Amino acid sequence: MPTTQAIDRGVIEQIVRQVVLQQYAGEASGSEPTDEPKLMVSISARHCHLTDEQVETLFGPGHTLTPMKSLYQDGFFAAEETVMVVGPRRRMLPNVRVLGPTRSYGQVELAFTDAISLGIDVPVRASGKIEGTPGCVLVGPKGVVELEEGVIRAERHVHINFKDLGRFNLESGGRAKLRITSGTCSVVLEDLLVRADATSKLEVHIDTDEGNACHLDKATKVELYAQESPCSCHEQ
Amino acid sequence: MPTTQAIDRGVIEQIVRQVVLQQYAGEASGSEPTDEPKLMVSISARHCHLTDEQVETLFGPGHTLTPMKSLYQDGFFAAEETVMVVGPRRRMLPNVRVLGPTRSYGQVELAFTDAISLGIDVPVRASGKIEGTPGCVLVGPKGVVELEEGVIRAERHVHINFKDLGRFNLESGGRAKLRITSGTCSVVLEDLLVRADATSKLEVHIDTDEGNACHLDKATKVELYAQESPCSCHEQ
Numbered sequence: 001m002p003t004t005q006a007i008d009r010g011v012i013e014q015i016v017r018q019v020v021l022q023q024y025a026g027e028a029s030g031s032e033p034t035d036e037p038k039l040m041v042s043i044s045a046r047h048c049h050l051t052d053e054q055v056e057t058l059f060g061p062g063h064t065l066t067p068m069k070s071l072y073q074d075g076f077f078a079a080e081e082t083v084m085v086v087g088p089r090r091r092m093l094p095n096v097r098v099l100g101p102t103r104s105y106g107q108v109e110l111a112f113t114d115a116i117s118l119g120i121d122v123p124v125r126a127s128g129k130i131e132g133t134p135g136c137v138l139v140g141p142k143g144v145v146e147l148e149e150g151v152i153r154a155e156r157h158v159h160i161n162f163k164d165l166g167r168f169n170l171e172s173g174g175r176a177k178l179r180i181t182s183g184t185c186s187v188v189l190e191d192l193l194v195r196a197d198a199t200s201k202l203e204v205h206i207d208t209d210e211g212n213a214c215h216l217d218k219a220t221k222v223e224l225y226a227q228e229s230p231c232s233c234h235e236q
Numbered sequence: 237m238p239t240t241q242a243i244d245r246g247v248i249e250q251i252v253r254q255v256v257l258q259q260y261a262g263e264a265s266g267s268e269p270t271d272e273p274k275l276m277v278s279i280s281a282r283h284c285h286l287t288d289e290q291v292e293t294l295f296g297p298g299h300t301l302t303p304m305k306s307l308y309q310d311g312f313f314a315a316e317e318t319v320m321v322v323g324p325r326r327r328m329l330p331n332v333r334v335l336g337p338t339r340s341y342g343q344v345e346l347a348f349t350d351a352i353s354l355g356i357d358v359p360v361r362a363s364g365k366i367e368g369t370p371g372c373v374l375v376g377p378k379g380v381v382e383l384e385e386g387v388i389r390a391e392r393h394v395h396i397n398f399k400d401l402g403r404f405n406l407e408s409g410g411r412a413k414l415r416i417t418s419g420t421c422s423v424v425l426e427d428l429l430v431r432a433d434a435t436s437k438l439e440v441h442i443d444t445d446e447g448n449a450c451h452l453d454k455a456t457k458v459e460l461y462a463q464e465s466p467c468s469c470h471e472q
Contacts, residue, residue, distance in 0.1 A: 113444060155420055190422040208349060208445075228470055234467065
């Protein structure tokens, strides 16, 4: 396996960077804050999901993922394990984090910046919608897996509990938008897919391109709106 | 100089990626298009500006920059020359494009993703406002330059001719926002610095994080607004 001292961002960049700020109760920015719900906005750095079988191929017979860091949604974790993702023409990303638990299919989630560096023309898809997407090669310490498909840019989305949908005037499967106030890098991210269920905590997932575009680390306010609602982007 | 087969995005990623779309005359999306002005939106990949003296230090006595590709603004160009940018702890970006013509100060413009990979906590600044910013080391084929300061994330901005300010209700030195409609990655980029003069062509400059966040290559509509104006982000 080649070694490199170049841009090892899989190690350098944190797996998850997060901002949690008070979501204001009303639509106007001057409204009084309330106790709940807090709005967590998380940047997911590039990562992959594996099947049990793929874990054994890559890391050895009988191997199971070792949790390293719990994620905000209960039961999910960043694993100790990383893989090398190899694209066309042998370009590669050396240390891509595996997230757990395992799934019934393998999937690699990249930002566009990552995909450009790999030379993959990556489609924007909701997690799990991988039919017809590009494949890649995964290299682990004990073996290699060739994914026929599964390389995507994950569609920006919000995890939300059914009980919170009404508060934001959202519908499961619908769209939302997120305004992030941040120095001179404020943005409105539209088209967030609303993924509602009975157990999720309120959390927006964006990728490193989106999080870096708005310098999320320095954000001072985050606001979640239904897609068709006026937002505060003209209220200075 | 070390060689690398890893993530050589300075070569892989184009220097400039651009979308030029009709700017609608009115504020409403249903307005009739007019012939002018076209709105050019350009992604600037990471690059640097050098002084004449720095060019000679890096590339040899008497050396001057060789234009490779003209940029949209008259008189500016991407040069054949590239430098290695070395940050703290010897992390580096191997091929960072030099833009011309030369200036009275050296400056390195990075996206946050680039800065994170270098390990530099980079501030967001208007071009030229480099007082107190981090430095770096530039390595060329014939020599090395140590920049005491000058590493920035360039503040997103719009070049505009004085004669077009009124059309968009903008003021020189003020702020604008840009809505980019693009599949399920639409965004509103706020806080664009308005840089007006008598010679510029209408052009928004964003970086690779911002351009990749909205998948600019697939954009179907771009709209420029004064910062305090309602935009079309709630008109579906």
